[in-house]
Amino acid sequence: xxxxxxxxxxxxxxxxxxxxxxxxxxGDLFNYIAAAGAWTRVEDVAELVRLTDYRWxxxxxxxxxxxxxxxxxxxxxxxxxxxGVPLLGIGVEHAPRVWQVLQGLMLLLSGVATARALRRPxxxxxxxxxxxxxxxxxxxxxxxxxxxxxxxxxxxxxAWRAGRTGVAGALLALAVGLKVHAWPMVALLGVWGAWRxxxxxxxxxxxxxxxxxxxxxxxxHAAWLAEGxxxxxxxxxxxxxxxxxxxxxxxxxxxFVAHPTLNPGVSPSLPGWVGGLTGAVQGVVVGLSLxxxxxxxxxxxxxxxxLRQRSLAACAVAALLSGPILSGYHLVLLAPPLAWSLDxxxxxxxxxxxxxxxxxxxxxxxxxxxxxxxxLVSVPRAWLALGxxxxxxxxxxxxxxxxxxxGALALLLGTSGAxxxxxxxxxxxxxxxxxxxxxxxxxxxxxxTADGVLWWSAIVVDRQGMPGRGWVGMRWDPDGTEGPxxxxxxxxxxxWAPSPAxxxxxxxxxxxxxxxxxxxxxxxxxxxEVRTGAGPGELWLVQPDGAERQLTAHPAHDTAPVCDAExxxxxxxxxxxxxxxxxxxxxxxxx
Numbered sequence: 001x002x003x004x005x006x007x008x009x010x011x012x013x014x015x016x017x018x019x020x021x022x023x024x025x026x027g028d029l030f031n032y033i034a035a036a037g038a039w040t041r042v043e044d045v046a047e048l049v050r051l052t053d054y055r056w057x058x059x060x061x062x063x064x065x066x067x068x069x070x071x072x073x074x075x076x077x078x079x080x081x082x083x084g085v086p087l088l089g090i091g092v093e094h095a096p097r098v099w100q101v102l103q104g105l106m107l108l109l110s111g112v113a114t115a116r117a118l119r120r121p122x123x124x125x126x127x128x129x130x131x132x133x134x135x136x137x138x139x140x141x142x143x144x145x146x147x148x149x150x151x152x153x154x155x156x157x158x159a160w161r162a163g164r165t166g167v168a169g170a171l172l173a174l175a176v177g178l179k180v181h182a183w184p185m186v187a188l189l190g191v192w193g194a195w196r197x198x199x200x201x202x203x204x205x206x207x208x209x210x211x212x213x214x215x216x217x218x219x220x221h222a223a224w225l226a227e228g229x230x231x232x233x234x235x236x237x238x239x240x241x242x243x244x245x246x247x248x249x250x251x252x253x254x255x256f257v258a259h260p261t262l263n264p265g266v267s268p269s270l271p272g273w274v275g276g277l278t279g280a281v282q283g284v285v286v287g288l289s290l291x292x293x294x295x296x297x298x299x300x301x302x303x304x305x306x307l308r309q310r311s312l313a314a315c316a317v318a319a320l321l322s323g324p325i326l327s328g329y330h331l332v333l334l335a336p337p338l339a340w341s342l343d344x345x346x347x348x349x350x351x352x353x354x355x356x357x358x359x360x361x362x363x364x365x366x367x368x369x370x371x372x373x374x375x376l377v378s379v380p381r382a383w384l385a386l387g388x389x390x391x392x393x394x395x396x397x398x399x400x401x402x403x404x405x406x407g408a409l410a411l412l413l414g415t416s417g418a419x420x421x422x423x424x425x426x427x428x429x430x431x432x433x434x435x436x437x438x439x440x441x442x443x444x445x446x447x448x449t450a451d452g453v454l455w456w457s458a459i460v461v462d463r464q465g466m467p468g469r470g471w472v473g474m475r476w477d478p479d480g481t482e483g484p485x486x487x488x489x490x491x492x493x494x495x496w497a498p499s500p501a502x503x504x505x506x507x508x509x510x511x512x513x514x515x516x517x518x519x520x521x522x523x524x525x526x527x528x529e530v531r532t533g534a535g536p537g538e539l540w541l542v543q544p545d546g547a548e549r550q551l552t553a554h555p556a557h558d559t560a561p562v563c564d565a566e567x568x569x570x571x572x573x574x575x576x577x578x579x580x581x582x583x584x585x586x587x588x589x590x591x
Contacts, residue, residue, distance in 0.1 A: 004121035011126040012108070018129075018136060019104040024096030025143025029087075032145065033095060034061035036084030045217030051081070052227070052581045054459065055444035058471065058494060062511055065092060078220045079177065079212040083145050099143050106147040107136070113154035114336050117161045118343045125154075127342075128335040131358055135331035135365040144329045149178040153185075154336040157312070160197075169197030173204040181323050181333055184286050184315040191293045192308070227536070227580050282322035285389060287409060289318040292394050306344040307394045313341035314393035321385055328381075331365050341392045353391060360388040429553045431574070434585040436483035440474065443573050443583045445516070446560040450503035453477050454562070454571060454585070457497055457508070460486065471495050473508045476585075478567065520563035520570070522590070528561045528570050539572060539588065551588050557581060565590075 001009075035051055038060040042048060050056040087095040107129060115125030129136050139146060156171030169189060175182040189198045213221055293311040316337035320326055338361050345354035364384045440458035447455045458474045473488030473495045488495045488508050501507035518530040525544040528551065530537050537558045539551040552558045556576035560583075563570055568590045573583035 004123065008122035008126075011111075011123040011130070015107055015111070015126055015129060016104065018133060019100060019107070019140060022100070022137050022140035024100050025141065026096070027142035027144075029084075029096060029099055029143025030061065030066050030092075031057070032081055032084035032143075033087050033092070034064060034066050034084075035081035036088055037061070037064040037066070039081060039085070039216065040088065046219040048078070048216060048220040049223040051078075051220060052223070054442055054581060055457070055471075062494070062496075077180070078216050078224055079208070080145055082212070082215065083148075096143060100140065103140055103143075103147055106151050110147070110150045110154040110336060113151070113158045114339045117154065117158035118339065119161075120343065124343065125339060128338040128361070129332075131338065131362045132331055132335060132365040135328045135334075138327075139329035139332045142329050146179055146329065146332050149175040149182060150332055150335055152178065153182065153316070153333070157336060157340065165194060165197045166200040169194070169200035170204040172197075173201030174208070176201075177205055177208045179333065181319045181330070182316070184289060184319045184322075185312055187290055188293050188312060188315050191290050285318040285321045285386070286315070289315045289389075289393055291405070302347075306348055309340045309344040310392060310394040313337035313344075314389060317385065317389040317392055321382070321389060326381060326385065328365070334361065334364075357388065357391050360384055360391060364388055429551070429588065431552055431554070431558075431576075431586050431588040434476075434587065436476075438483035438485070439584060440484070441582050441584065443474070443585060444471075444560070445497045446562050446571060446573055446585070447498045447500070447506055448562045448564060448571065449500060449506060452479065452564065452566060453504070455498040455506040456560075456573075456585075457495060458484075473498060473506075475506075478564075516560075518559070520561050522563045523565050528563055530559055530561065539570060541590070549591065551590075557583065558586075559583065563590075 034057055038051070038057065039045070039048060041060070041063070087099065090098055108126075111122060111125035111129065113125070114128075115122045118124060152171045152175035156168045156175065159165075159171060160168035169186070172182065172186050172189070176186055186198070186201050189201065209221075289311070292314065293308070314337075316334060320330060320333060323330070338357070341357055342354050345351070345357065364381055367381050367384060440460050442459035443456050445457050449455065454476050456474050457471045459470070460472055470490070470492070471494040472486045474484050475487045476482075476484040496509050496511060498506040499509055520528050522528070527542045529540050529542055531540050532538075536556065538553060539558050539561055541549045541551050543549075551570060552572070552574075554574070554576050556574050558572055558574045558576075561570050561572045564587075569587045570590055571585065571587050574586045575582050575584070576586070
């Protein structure tokens with residue numbers, strides 16, 4: 001047996017051992033299955049717009065027998081739930097094991113395709129999964145859906161090297177459709193002037209979009225485009241301050257963006273361009289990656305081929321850096337690009353840099369979240385990933401001017417976009433956030449008892465060592481000096497909705513609660529209603545004679561109002577300042 005054959009066999013054995021060690025999926029896979037189950041049960045697909053309403057999906061999961069296995073965060077693009085549909089028929093007990101086997105096969109297929117694309121032995125295609133082993137384990141354990149995109153990336157590169165440029169463009173576009181992180185690689189095809197690939201990619205996205213809209217309806221896609229995409233681009237996605245989601249934007253937000261509770265050490269009087277650094281730097285890494293590919297499409301020869309290979313890999317890293325979140329399992333998307341970069345550097349004779357890239361990639365996957373370390377002092381995942389991108393991005397001769405222009409334009413566009421996103425906070429409707437260190441980021445089902453105490457259900461970060469694992473019952477006295485307290489919890493089950501248990505207490509029902517009316521009534525007959533129209537949700541005060549007055553005006557979700565006549569306030573939940581559907585407690589004065 002040759003050395004390459006032996007290394008390939010050992011690589012397959014190591015990969016199989018990793019899959020077995022991770023075991024059946026225990027995490028986000030149940031989000032996808034629950035979402036798929038909701039799709040099969042709703043009478044009108046328009047109701048799927050509530051997929052990013054965490055409590056609604058938790059209720060749907062409970063009705064399907066998944067309530068105690070759901071993670072809690074629902075970070076899914078609309079087409080992703082379709083992957084859960086085939087697993088519905090397998091059953092809750094068997095689906096994780098089946099998905100474990102399928103993930104192992106996808107890892108192997110990706111390695112085979114990468115090795116064939118590079119014309120290298122199999123162990124070279126599987127090597128990145130070894131370097132990224134902690135990320136691969138996290139992905140397997142969570143049951144995430146990034147591996148189909150990884151397979152599409154690997155097979156796309158294989159098709160490109162085989163001269164099947166149309167197929168390559170379609171596969172890269174499929175990766176974009178599955179996980180939008182891959183979009184700069186398709187943009188690079190345009191930079192290279194690979195119009196056939198770009199056309200095939202565009203057709204694939206249109207066809208896939210039509211299928212997704214046909215099956216799931218337009219409302220859920222419209223909601224995602226109107227909420228998720230802008231929130232991600234502006235750095236205000238779900239739980240944008242949690243240190244385990246260490247994209248470059250998160251690191252910068254933790255360092256520079258003021259927030260009275262989540263980032264209290266930063267002054268809110270900083271100029272707007274400082275807050276714009278987040279979007280600006282995220283735009284710069286993509287802009288410079290694309291600029292480095294300018295002119296490479298028309299060049300021939302071995303050197304140009306290797307530069308294109310490195311350029312594609314750098315775009316993949318830039319895509320993750322510029323994304324709204326960068327959790328451990330996202331890093332599996334780096335596997336094929338990492339192989340492309342290592343292969344190109346090795347063939348160019350840049351072996352020290354290749355070893356540096358390998359070491360940085362291993363570090364990116366191995367570094368844990370560091371919640372108590374300052375973002376600019378510690379070595380969190382985002383900064384190592386930035387170093388990885390710098391080591392990977394090619395610097396073709398004669399392209400410095402184009403790179404500088406692209407960087408300047410990206411800086412301008414990024415700053416402008418981030419400042420527009422931050423302008424949300426300048427909307428002055430007089431509402432005030434309840435700022436306490438113990439305030440959860442995800443809340444639902446607000447209730448007030450006769451003694452003025454507020455009760456609700458919430459997701460507490462880092463419960464059982466994982467963000468968003470399970471709902472708990474909360475209590476807070478607005479007249480007291482203490483912050484909100486957990487008063488009902490369970491080690492491995494959700495705590496459901498509070499209901500009145502007397503004038504000064506609340507109890508939590510065992511399962512999904514009957515939906516409460518979207519409003520509250522004051523003692524003098526005035527009604528506070530939640531209306532959608534100009535924004536996702538706004539509060540209006542309606543007099544008994546029909547006269548109306550708008551209480552909140554903000555491009556955010558304002559919901560679950562509770563009327564407090566004694567304090568002349570309306571308590572409500574809103575995702576302003578935090579992230580899409582990450583509802584926190586606010587209040588506005590009753591005129």
